[in-house]
Amino acid sequence: MADAVYEMMKNMSKKNLSSDDVATLLVMTSILLGGWFRIFPAFLAGFPVNDGGMFYTMIEDLQMNHYLLPFYTSYNNLNIPFAYPPLAFYVGAIISDVLHISPVEIVRWLPGITSTFCVLAFFFTAKELMESRLVAAAATLIFALIPHMSDWNSMGGGLTRSFGMLFMILTVLYAYRLFTKNIRYDPWRTILFGSLTILSHPESIVYTVGICTYIWFMKSRTLKAFLDGILVSLAVLMATAPWYGLILYRHGFETLLSAMQTGGHSVWSPLIILNMDSITAEPYLDLLGVLGVLGIITLVIRRQYFVPGMLAVIYLIGPRSAHTVGNISFALAGGFFLMEIIIPTLSDIGDDLDGKPSGISRRTAVILAVFTVPYLLCNSTYNSSMISQNHVDEQGRTDMRWVAENTPRNSRFLVLTGNPDGMCDSLSEWFPALAQRTSLTTIQGREWLLGNEFDVFAEHRANIQDCIDEGLECLDGESGYFGEDYDYVYISTAPPIGNCKFLNTPRKNVPALVIALEDDAHYSILYRSENVVIFRKTG
Template sequence: MATIGDLRAPTKRDVTVTAVDAVYLFPGLAASTLVYAAYLSTHPLPSYGAGLFFAMAEAVSGNGYLPPETVRGYTADGVPFAYPPLAIYALAVVRDATGVDALTQARFLPGLVSTLAVVPTYFLSRALLDTRPRAALATVLTATSPPVLQWHLSAGGVVRAPAYLLLLSGLYAAVRLFGDRNRSWLWPATGLFGLTVLTHPLYAAAFALSCLWLYVALDGTRRGLGDGTIVAGGGLVLASPWLATVAANHGLGTLAAAAGTHGGIGGRLVDLLAGRDVASILFSPPGSGTGSPAGQLVLWVWLALVIAAFAYTLRERGPLLPGWFLVIGATLWKGRFVFLLGAMVTAFATADGFPRLLGGSDGVRRERVAVAAAVVLAVTSVAVGGLYAAGAVQTHPGNPSQPQYIDEADVEAMEAVAATTDPDATFVVLGDAAEWFPYLTDRTILSSHWGVEWHGADEFTRQFSLQRRISRCPTGACITERLRENRVEPDFLYVPTDAYTVNGVVYRPEPGRVAALVAADRYRLVYRNEGVAVVAVDHGGDPSAPASATSTLPSRPLEPSGKRLAPEGPPDERATRGVTDGVGSRTQSRPEGMEPGSRHLPAPVVSAPDRASSTQEGRPTEETSSSLRSNESVWVRSTPLMV
């Protein structure tokens, strides 16, 4: 039987689904489950972030399941609720129906949906590669691919993994529609495209571009063009209620503005043709980041093998898969998509080309070589995928894969912030913990690029640069300067005291950064645990003072905020309430791996003494420093400031 992937052969194929398919589907499901287990065993909290997604879901639930206009917390003005709503509404339903907290959902749901995505991956591979063994190998390679795991197994997979599942299912329907020219797949393809549009814009773009290429490569007839038009038009009609709501609340320009961020469609190709960032584009494989030397070597070896596999596939089967790879790579340049196609051509070359190279004309020998090569490649891929999911691979020098944006110290600190600060308190949060902070505390951060895509590329770039620069400040003086030059005036600073991530890359602050902040008249340490310090900002200082680690923040004069990180009521009552009620008004179950009692609210803050009498030349006096370290009634633990 011929395959759709062979454009020079008839397209009549055996596509019957039988019990045999379950046998060949099992390796992919087993590989995905093993990788998922490796991730769960090493991540007591989810990797990366999904706070904005859960904030959207909470806004939907709080608005009676009507689309809210904005989502509070992410910048002073909030962000428009213009995100595709399907997965967001699903999260809201899960939240309201089960009461399971966001951190638990973000840890478990992505892996479950990613495992489900193995099923359409297998059948798509079978349709394109013809044989079940090839499809089984391609499925294992895809399910354990690091770029696929990075975006779908991590916290953001609560939205991206369902989008990926819909995309793969839709691509299978499109292959059957254009490859078999079987119009019974027209409406499934249309519905799946509409659902993908309603789930994630990037995956919808990948769906549309793939369908366009499949039509060109497999069909090319006038009737096929009509079918493609129905798929596109019908999908947009299905998504029209959401599009109409966005247009009414924010204008369709909001969607266009978001499309111009993150490089946009074809942005990488334009940069390459214009000569911009050529080195970073050509010498960093899709989805690899900067990489460690060893990691880059592995990726380049993999890339060389894939190029050889594409050359072989092009010679033996025509341009369908190589051309598809180029279309997606040139327009989107996302590893999670190109690795899918790379896995298919690698499986074909391994099962067909490698045995020809080593097995000669002996049919039995060629079959043995094919089986051995497939087993070695599959086992290696599962091992690499498991190590990547477990955080044992360095994606950057000194940086583990699948990093956690927050740890137990962050959860404890955010719980305290939610329980003890005024609802309108504003924060600047250093590091990627800022992505979770507004949701887990129900407080506003003034520096945030998450969700700001909907305000346009310029604002997104400004906020992204601000958040990155202030998060990578090595000293207290740098933090002060960044706040001053951007006229950002929070009530509190949330400052990690140990290593944390900035855009997924580990950053290690210099010792004494918090002490330098406390030494300035404008700042007062009000909370500290093993990994986080919260510093109150006094807006009543001299606005003309120079910006330095030992002076006030130059800014326009403001009235004292009156906000303080201190709850009402006796300490014991607050501690009990904090543990019982969880983070803010949300009911949070304790993440797995955290010991009972490890989160608690500290004692109340003692009113700070007059700064003028307690400092000398901008440095804390011995009396002040001693009280910050040891006074039991001060909301600061006994850990030294110089960390």
């Protein structure tokens, strides 16, 4: 490796860089920058970013149960089945016990570290799919810098998402080789990573099956490849049977079916692809998203339908997380457009981008670097800074510890933050974990209990959050869905959050609901801090 880097540095002093030099440089840059922007938010926050409270509790549950799968998680006192794929929890619990690290620190750091390995896995997969080392390297850089890929899998809840993404990418790699090449050990590698995918994340299972089936249809369609796929699938099912067999025995198929009904399917859901901001989540100019879109269009024009078709398959399979997984296709298309269209326009590279002719001129490299690198770095730095603010700060953790120490264990809270998106409400998710009390308005874990009513819960949860600024009449009307037997109302007066980022628009006045409850005889103030007011319901 050192010799390769040395040779590359020597070539950089020449007029032109070879394609291999450029590819190596791009991959190294992708890993370094991608890793930094996946770990930087956790460094800034000093606590897990956004979500992860339920997973923190599940790691502790596993440790308390001596690494035997519990029937239920203690999170939120709702008897949520411990049916979530457990691989990441086992890895986190083992690291925590062996290195004597708090599970909170595991949830803080491990997602970003695992997500960094996704960058390298993506390069090897892209090299197979695109059949060009240089295009794959360019796609890897795009993959590494897309904000939605760097933040969503690196947040606290990315503990399982990052493992699922990593093993899904590797399964796709070896499934592609299985269907298109005759390499001896690829069936076993597909079985290994397919099994790890099943044990990592529910949605990754669905995407992996869909993408691998699509690969067979587009690249093979032979009986032998079909039978190989069936045999590999059966082997994966056999390898993971001890886990899902135990879950089916304990909780029945209904529990797994319940979680499968929360994928966001509707007639219109695939149209989310038209909103580029929801895909790459770039704070300013959607430069990487534009590269992806132009790449998709170019591939279609050239009748190279594999990558565009994979994007469509991803959105049809699971719209709920397609804006994350779909970036795989966008990065591939963006790398293709960069190396097949933009680079030839700026230099005399010729047609064979993966081989012999002249390489990429120094002038071209300078032009691209001067105009794009500062923007992309500023873009990612700003995005990391913004998402790092979405965490439970020290005062918030102090407030929750007070609740744990000064309220009955069976207390039931309406936790109101003003944030309609339950997936980006860090306070709401971490409240059951740190306060160890029931939050009636926390959405995490409900997918295992509510099935197709999950979206109904999410809608009511969003409605009751609006009550912070509307007053008591709103609370009385919306709280009925969650039950009239709540004991406390926990109101956050901190700045609101939008799209998992603080909006930097502090509330100008005391929330209307706080004023209304202060004047109502049926409520009394139990606790007040800088950003929280807790009311006890007295009648």
